[in-house]
Amino acid sequence: MTTQPLDRTPSPSKPSISWKQWALPLSVGLIVVFCLAPALWQLLTSFKTNEAIAAIPTVYFPSEFTLEHYQELFERRPFFNYMLNSFVVATLSTVLALGLGSPAAYALARLRLQGESILVGAILVVTLFPPILLFLGLLNVVQALNLGNNYLSLILPYAAINLPLTILVMRSFFQQLPRDLEDSAKVDGYSTVGLLLNIVLPLTLPALATTGILAFITAWNEFIFALTFITAEPMKTIPVAASQLGGASIFEVPFGPIAAATVLGTLPLVLLVLFFQRQIIRGLTSGAVKG
Missing domain, CATH: 1.10.3720.10 (MetI-like)
Known part of the structure; x- marks a missing residue:
């Protein structure tokens, strides 16, 4: 009686994602957001209505845009x-x-x-x-x-x-x-x-x-x-x-x-x-x- 040899080849494992692969893009993204956030805030504020600017809590992304402030300038x-x-x-x-x-x-x-x-x-x-x-x-x-x-x-x-x-x-x-x-x-x-x-x-x-x-x-x-x-x-x-x-x-x-x-x-x-x-x-x- 012959026995079949056991197949001991390791099963392929899922590739592990190193923290270095996502740390760099995440860091770059946070730096970009940190640098551009004030400019984006000024840009959105220039298009907000006066009610949205004075609203509490703060309205970050307005639902209504206006050119009134530019016309006023x-x-x-x-x-x-x-x-x-x-x-x-x-x-x-x-x-x-x-x-x-x-x-x-x-x-x-x-x-x-x-x-x-x-x-x-x-x-x-x-x-x-x-x-x-x-x-x-x-x-x-x-x-x-x-x-x-x-x-x-x-x-x-x-x-x-x-x-x-x-x-x-x-x-x-x-x-x-x-x-x-x-x-x-x-x-x-x-x-x-x-x-x-x-x-x-x-x-x-x-x-x-x-x-x-x-x-x-x-x-x-x-x-x-x-x-x-x-x-x-x-x-x-x-x-x-x-x-x-x-x-x-x-x-x-x-x-x-x-x-x-x-x-x-x-x-x-x-x-x-x-x-x-x-x-x-x-x-x-x-x-x-x-x-």
């Missing part, structure tokens, strides 16, 4: 002028910072200057200073030059604040460019200015886009200087105008119009970053290779 205040003022000031200060910072960064990257390391270190230290330290000095300058209620009282300080960061970022990019390319351009008859405008700057567009957007956002969101140096109602910028929105009485806080003003003030920055996102990523990753 443009009917009661010249909000389009505020947006235009912010755009003009931020754009001109950014162009000025890039126009002055790029040649300075190119000189630091290519010329052998005495005390170059000390100069670069001083520029780095200046970037760490909060702009509020310049407030009293700038106030005296604005009063002495009679620049109150003048766009120059904002454009020049914003450009000066963004200038050190522009120099450091652009210098890092200029150092990565091969010198042979510049030598070949000089052989072809390019001057230093022509070389910088026609050869070097087009190759550093990611750096220009990254630095320009950072400078633009800084100028767009600045509040203290804009609140102090500009008091004329038609010349105010968005942060100041949004902070001065009032209700029908001193005891009423217009949460809806404030949320709408916040959304309108943030939307151009979001669109700008989304439009230049590739250049920003290239600029940040390339600029981190070599300092």
Whole structure:
């Protein structure tokens, strides 16, 4: 009598899911929710009715949406002028910072200057200073030059604040460019200015886009200087105008119009970053290779 051999091959077990496989997506999801929750709350509040905003318990997702708060912004205040003022000031200060910072960064990257390391270190230290330290000095300058209620009282300080960061970022990019390319351009008859405008700057567009957007956002969101140096109602910028929105009485806080003003003030920055996102990523990753 023969016996059949026992089949001792182990039965396939169900694959176990390691905690590391779900911990990372869960962490990323929580971080995204944590970062976007305030923006989503402002967006929903701007579309809520006044009854939903004042309701107790809090209404997180309203069942009824309205554009009343946005209409109120443009009917009661010249909000389009505020947006235009912010755009003009931020754009001109950014162009000025890039126009002055790029040649300075190119000189630091290519010329052998005495005390170059000390100069670069001083520029780095200046970037760490909060702009509020310049407030009293700038106030005296604005009063002495009679620049109150003048766009120059904002454009020049914003450009000066963004200038050190522009120099450091652009210098890092200029150092990565091969010198042979510049030598070949000089052989072809390019001057230093022509070389910088026609050869070097087009190759550093990611750096220009990254630095320009950072400078633009800084100028767009600045509040203290804009609140102090500009008091004329038609010349105010968005942060100041949004902070001065009032209700029908001193005891009423217009949460809806404030949320709408916040959304309108943030939307151009979001669109700008989304439009230049590739250049920003290239600029940040390339600029981190070599300092």
